Amino acid sequence: xxxHDLLVTSFVQHAFYAVTAVALAAGAVGYFVVLRRQAFxxxxxxxxxxxxxxxxxxxxxxxxxxxxxxxxxxxxxxGLGGATLDDRDAVVGxxxxxxxxxxxxxxxxxxxxANATYSILFGQILGVTWGAVGLVAALSLxxxxxxxxxxxxxxxxxxxxxxxxxxxxxxxxxSLLFMSLLAITTVVAIQIVGVLLVxxxxxxxxxxxxxxxxxxxxxxxxxxxxxxxxxxxxxFLGVWIGGxxxxxxxxxxxxxxxxxxxxxxxxxxxxxxxxx
Amino acid sequence: MSVLTMNNGxxxxxxxxxxxxxxxxxxxxxxxxxxxxxxxxKSTLLNIILGLxxxxxxxxxxxxxxxxxxxxxxxxxxxTRQADTVATMTGRxxxxxxxxxxRFGWGHDRTKKEVVRQALALTGTTxxxxxxLHSLSGGQRQRIALAHxxxxxxxxxxxxxxxAALDLAAQAEIVDLIKLLRDTTGAAVVxxxxxxxxxxxxxxxxxxxxxxxxxxxxxxxVVNEKVLSxxxxxxxxxxxxPRGRRVIVGLEEELAHPHPHGxxxxxxxxxxxxxxxxxTHSHGHDNGxxxxxxxxxxxxxKNLELGE
Numbered sequence: 001x002x003x004h005d006l007l008v009t010s011f012v013q014h015a016f017y018a019v020t021a022v023a024l025a026a027g028a029v030g031y032f033v034v035l036r037r038q039a040f041x042x043x044x045x046x047x048x049x050x051x052x053x054x055x056x057x058x059x060x061x062x063x064x065x066x067x068x069x070x071x072x073x074x075x076x077x078x079g080l081g082g083a084t085l086d087d088r089d090a091v092v093g094x095x096x097x098x099x100x101x102x103x104x105x106x107x108x109x110x111x112x113x114a115n116a117t118y119s120i121l122f123g124q125i126l127g128v129t130w131g132a133v134g135l136v137a138a139l140s141l142x143x144x145x146x147x148x149x150x151x152x153x154x155x156x157x158x159x160x161x162x163x164x165x166x167x168x169x170x171x172x173x174x175s176l177l178f179m180s181l182l183a184i185t186t187v188v189a190i191q192i193v194g195v196l197l198v199x200x201x202x203x204x205x206x207x208x209x210x211x212x213x214x215x216x217x218x219x220x221x222x223x224x225x226x227x228x229x230x231x232x233x234x235x236f237l238g239v240w241i242g243g244x245x246x247x248x249x250x251x252x253x254x255x256x257x258x259x260x261x262x263x264x265x266x267x268x269x270x271x272x273x274x275x276x
Numbered sequence: 277m278s279v280l281t282m283n284n285g286x287x288x289x290x291x292x293x294x295x296x297x298x299x300x301x302x303x304x305x306x307x308x309x310x311x312x313x314x315x316x317x318k319s320t321l322l323n324i325i326l327g328l329x330x331x332x333x334x335x336x337x338x339x340x341x342x343x344x345x346x347x348x349x350x351x352x353x354x355x356t357r358q359a360d361t362v363a364t365m366t367g368r369x370x371x372x373x374x375x376x377x378x379r380f381g382w383g384h385d386r387t388k389k390e391v392v393r394q395a396l397a398l399t400g401t402t403x404x405x406x407x408x409l410h411s412l413s414g415g416q417r418q419r420i421a422l423a424h425x426x427x428x429x430x431x432x433x434x435x436x437x438x439x440a441a442l443d444l445a446a447q448a449e450i451v452d453l454i455k456l457l458r459d460t461t462g463a464a465v466v467x468x469x470x471x472x473x474x475x476x477x478x479x480x481x482x483x484x485x486x487x488x489x490x491x492x493x494x495x496x497x498v499v500n501e502k503v504l505s506x507x508x509x510x511x512x513x514x515x516x517x518p519r520g521r522r523v524i525v526g527l528e529e530e531l532a533h534p535h536p537h538g539x540x541x542x543x544x545x546x547x548x549x550x551x552x553x554x555x556t557h558s559h560g561h562d563n564g565x566x567x568x569x570x571x572x573x574x575x576x577x578k579n580l581e582l583g584e
Contacts, residue, residue, distance in 0.1 A: 149380055149381055152376055153378060153379070159359035160354060161354075164377065169377075215369060
């Protein structure tokens, strides 16, 4: 079968639509994750989701149901737990550990084939059904819509919580809203790259974008663009060369971050030379 | 009409009485320094004026209204901001958030650009407004933050420790800017501070908060041996230096600047390590020297990282 034949098969088409929607949502939400220094929360939510998915499989339900319930629950718990951005680490850590413990229990109770567990951990985008694509795309577009409507207040509380509160914004309300967006984005990103590689779409593109520009709106669009490019080429390479798509996406997103850092170092060296 | 009036006000946080029997007024175009030890309730007073914390007893009016959040006639500058150290953002963007940051939705206000440009020009920040905040000096960041909180030309401007963690030269610069903002906008300014001396040339009125009490008056009425000794219940001596600086003997610990801690201040000093000129601090501490050694190492480490 030629490359062209491969690319037009329905399972590659499904995957293409899914990664497009997810990459855009993850790039946008990821920008705020990096801005708010909440990568640890994103990490924890993914792992909590693993417990949810394992529990759903044990009960004979679709893993995505368990993912949604557990990720949203963890997001709201983390959002409620800390009143300010500074004191959340302990809450996140305890939530993470408790959920991982549950996940271990669920897997040990489940006697069936471990394939479901594997795809939750490492992603399994090739082979998704139209129904799953529709759900993932709808969730992603919903996240994008909410981000576009709340962009300014989210940015404001992220960079000056006290001033934002004095201007009448609810820091707790926005924190809960953001954690919900992060939870849903994590769920859809897990469909593509899995729990363990969720940072490849959620943190790496945004971190690269933040190194490349100091303009918030520009950084958010750049983050979405980098996530999209990593996802598209990752899918293409996975189909063309072989190997897990999630590996290719992770490799490309990490490469983008590495190149951004190298470019920033060159810029810094050049400017110090000018000063000297 | 007074910008702010407080009658027999009391602050209670978590069941604990912070201060009570506070009565004072703040007039338009005046500068009020709020002084007192850490934890005495200086920031709580700002929170009450902002409507973030309710007044437990008494009455307060801000511009004729009961304090409420989101009052555009009240400007506020927080002591620490995530934008300064962690977030990557230009000064222009940060000032822009002062304009439309609280607004939800897709709309875009065409006047924003011009309003932000004017705020930057007034605060003398135009030349570095397009650099990321974390690359600026402490003084430059405070100027940007002042532009952020005065975008709407507020009638009451609340500044929480605008001089903390700045060297003497930058402190003088910010004090001049506060005076300029007061003169051009006619706003009443309330400045929370640890040290009266840098502000003494522009201050019209002092609120001294300590031991659950609030004393209000001119500098001479409040910062004298009789009032402070009575307030603290212990003998306080005040030495006035030939240049007019007040050294308060007996309150050195209470009035010391909080030592820099955590990541909030990790970039401070990078641009200011050469300015401790050996002048005696009124509170008798050698904070400048404490801050100097590590910041110098920081500087060296940074240069090494850049391959110099």
